[in-house]
Amino acid sequence: MLDTTGSRPSEPDTITLNQLFERYLPLVLADVAPKTAYAYQNAWRKRVSGSLGQLPVVGITGLDIRMAWTGWDGVPSTKTDALAVASKTLSVAVDAGLIRSNPARGLRLKRKPGKSPAARALSPDELDAFIARTPEGHYRRIIVALAYTGCRLGEVAGLTRADVDVERGLIRVARSLSPDPTGKLVAGDTKSHRDRVVPILMQLLPVIEEAAEGKNPHDLLFTGPRGGALDSGNLTRSIGLQVWRDEVRVYPPGEPPLHLHDLRHTALTLMCRAGIPAPDVQRIAGHSSLAVTQLYARGNDESALRAGERFGAFLAGQQRKSTL
Template sequence: MPYRHQLPVAVTLSEDVEHRPGRKLPYKARVRWIDPQTKRRRSVAQMHPTQDAAQEWIDSLLASAARGINPATATQTLAEYGDSHMTLALRGLEPKTTDPYLGGWRLRVVPALGHLPVTMVTNGAVDRATYAWIADGEGRSTVKNTLAVLVRVMEQAVRDGLITTNPARIKGWQRQYQLAEDELDDPRSLALRDWAALQELATALVARSHEQYPGWGDVVTFAACTAARIGEVSGVRVQDIDLRNWIWTVRRQTTPSPGGLADKNTKGKTARRVPLIEEVRPLVAQRVLVVGGRPDARLFTGPRGGRITTAVLRDATHWDEVVHSLGYDHLRRHDLRHTGLTWMADAGVPLHVLRLIAGHGSLPTTQRYLHPDLHTVMQAGRTISTHLTKSAALPPPSPGLSATLRRL
C-alpha cells in the first residue's frame, strides 16, 4: 500500500442543492472547486433526505476547505482513506507487527466499516463491528490487532483534521468479549421460544419495513427454520432446493467484500444438507414460483432484487426498534440460527445429525444446544431400563432394597 502524499489545499468552493422529487433521497448537494495543482475543475456530490441535511453536508466541506483540507479527501470512505494513508498510519512499527495489523484491516475492518465515509465512522459503528467480530468467534488477539490498526488510521484522520476525536478508541471491549463468550456458552438463551413468537417477529418486521415488503418476513422465517446464517439465506439458489425430498444444500453465502457484496463458500468451506420442515415448504414453493423456477435465480432478495446481509436486514426492517418493542432486546439476526438449532435439539434430532445440519467443526459446539432438563434425564432413565428389559430379564431386588422400598 504505497503512501500517496496529499498536501492540504486551501480552495474556494462553489455550492448548490438540487431538488429531485420522487426519490428516496431527493436533495442532491454538490460542491465544486478548481484543483490548484492540475487547474482542473473537480466536484463531489451526495444525496440527502432533506434540504437541511444537504446544507449541513456542504457546511462540513466548507469548514474542511477553510482548514486546508481537500474536499475529495474529506469525502473519502474509510477503505479509500486507509489505503492512501496506511504507510503513514503504521510508521514506526516492525514488520512482525504490521503483518497482523494489515490482515485485520483487510479481513475485518474494510468489510465491516470500509464503505462508510471517514467522517461517519462513530463509536457506535465501531462497537457493533467489534461485537460482530467477537460473535463470529475471532480470538482476543485478532480483535486486539484489528482495533489497533483501526485506531491508527483514525488517529491519522484526526491529525489531518477530518475528524476531531478518534471513534475507534472504545473502552470495555474485553469485557464485551467476555459477555459474548458467556452468551455463546448458552446459545439456547438467545432462541425464540416457539413458532408463534417467530411469526410475531416476522410480521412485525414486515410491517415496519418500507412499503411492507413481505420478503423480509420470509427471510426471517426461513433462517430460523433452517438454522442458517443470513448470508447463507441470501445465497440460496433454486437449484439448491430439492423439492421432491425437501432438502436444501447449503453451498454459498453472501458476505461483504472490498468491491461490494459477493457470494463465497460457506463458513465451513463445505456444502451441507438441511431439511425443509413442513411449516416452511409453502413459503419455499411460492418463492420458486415467483422467480419462475430458473435454476440460477436467487430465492431471497431485497425489494429491488439485491443481495441480503445481516446489516441490510437490520436497517430495512428497523430491527432494533422492533425487537425492543416485542421484548427481545437481546435478539440479533444471528440468533435466528440459535433458534433453529435449539428447536431441532429439543425435537430430539440426534447430536451427530444436528452437527451436520449446523455445519459445526467440533462436537462441543453442537452440544451447547442440548438441554438436559429433568424431563430429559427421566426419559433417559426409562430408555435405559427399556433397553435392559428387552435384552434380558432384570434380577429381582435384593431383600434389603425391597424393605427400603416398602418403607418409602
C-alpha cells in the same frame, strides 16, 4: 523488504503499527477471504488502532498485546479478529526486517466463557410473534427461511433456485454472501468451507414455492423487493426490528437485544428439543465440532424437568414410608 510503492520504510525504529498496517495492507489481507478481510479491517479500526496502533513496531511486546486484549470490547470472536490482524501485521514487520519475532504469535489469551447460545433462543410462541411482526412478502420469506433452516443470513441470501430440491425435500447450502472490504456483497464459501444440506420443513415449503416463482435456476431465491441481496443491516432496518424487538423478547441486563442471528440459535435449539440427534444437528448447522452443537443441547430444560419429576416422586415416597 520493499513496500508496495517500491521503497523501503523510512525511519524503521519509529514506524508505528498503524503506519505499517496502512503501508502493507495488501500483504496483511492477501490470503484471507473477503468477509474475513472486512472483519479484520473493522477490528483494526475499532480496537487495534487505538490501543496498539500508535506504538513503534520495534517496541511492541507481548505484554502490550495482553494489556490491549483486556481493554478490547465486543464478543470473543471480534477480539479474536483484532488479535489475528495485529499478528498478521507484525508478521509483515518480521518479513520487512523491522523486528526479529512476532510478539503476538503464541500468546494464549483466554476468552471470557460465553453463555450458551440456547439462552438466546426464542420459544415457539416468541418465534411466531417475530414472524408475525415481519412485513409480508420478501422480508417475511427471508425471516421464515432463517427460522426454519438454522442457516446464517449470508447463506440464505446466497441460495439460488437450483440449490432447492423440492422433490427430495432438501436445500444445498454451497455459498454465503458477505461484504468485502468495500461493503459490496460478494459470494464466498460457507463458514465451514464445506457444502451441506438442510431439510425443507413443511412450514417452509410454501414460502420456497413463492420465492421461486418466475425465477431461473441460478437466480437468487430470497431477495429484497427490488431483487437485490440483503445483508444484516439492511434487513434489520427494513423490517423495523430495532423498533419492536423488545416486544418479542427482552434479554437480561448486560446482554445484547434480539438480533437476526438469534433465529439461527432458535432453530438449532428447537431441533435439539425435538429430539434430533446431536450429530445430525451438527451436519445441518455446519458446525466444526460436535462440542459446539452440544452447547445447544445443554440448554434444554427437559433433562432438568425429568430429574425434578423423578426426584420429587422419590422424596414423596420416602416421606410416606416415614409416616407409616
